[in-house]
Amino acid sequence: MIDNGRASRATHAVLPGSFDPPTNGHLDVIERSARCFGRVTVAVVVNPQKREPMFSLEEREAMLKECTAHLPNVSVEHFRGLLAAYVKQMRADVIVKGLRVVSDFENEMSTALMNRSLSDVDTLFLMSDQRYSFVSSSIVKEVFFLGGDVAALVPEPVLRIMSAKRAGVARSK
Numbered sequence: 255m256i257d258n259g260r261a262s263r264a265t266h267a268v269l270p271g272s273f274d275p276p277t278n279g280h281l282d283v284i285e286r287s288a289r290c291f292g293r294v295t296v297a298v299v300v301n302p303q304k305r306e307p308m309f310s311l312e313e314r315e316a317m318l319k320e321c322t323a324h325l326p327n328v329s330v331e332h333f334r335g336l337l338a339a340y341v342k343q344m345r346a347d348v349i350v351k352g353l354r355v356v357s358d359f360e361n362e363m364s365t366a367l368m369n370r371s372l373s374d375v376d377t378l379f380l381m382s383d384q385r386y387s388f389v390s391s392s393i394v395k396e397v398f399f400l401g402g403d404v405a406a407l408v409p410e411p412v413l414r415i416m417s418a419k420r421a422g423v424a425r426s427k
């Protein structure tokens with residue numbers, strides 16, 4: 255709403271994802287969203303239809319909370335089931351997502367249209383920073399657990415928890 259030429263409404267954005275684990279690309283989109291919107295809820299999906307995540311819900315939430323502790327208008331929550339139902343329940347104004355490459359677009363477009371038809375909430379996309387356009391949680395996991403260096407691609411708390419998990423996996427073998 256515009257009041258005397260100034261926006262007078264603090265927009266509540268929901269930023270959903272699996273975050274298995276959070277990457278620097280995710281954190282970049284969260285930080286930029288925190289500058290654009292009055293309130294940002296980072297929403298970790300609990301989705302039994304998807305493959306079992308490598309990191310538990312508690313680990314993913316803890317990593318995100320630590321990585322976003324410097325952002326006072328950002329909170330971290332989780333949701334089950336439909337995103338559209340969650341954003342309605344949260345009375346969110348928008349869904350925000352990062353868009354990395356053209357191949358992301360097709361799936362994101364149908365998802366955004368479906369979510370809008372279910373909830374009347376629009377999805378806004380932030381272009382991922384070019385430094386992170388090739389970074390996904392799955393590629394980071396694969397490289398890291400095969401011994402590659404991902405220190406430049408994930409926040410420090412995430413690297414710590416990944417290292418602990420890798421050490422645990424190595425011990426159990």
Ligand code: PNS
Pocket residue numbers: 270271272273299301335336337338364365366368369
């Ligand atoms: O980080 P991801 O895995 O790309 O995030 C995908 C996510 C969580 C945004 C998507 O899987 C989702 O919205 N899941 C909730 C279930 C749902 O609403 N499905 C219908 C989408 S139209």
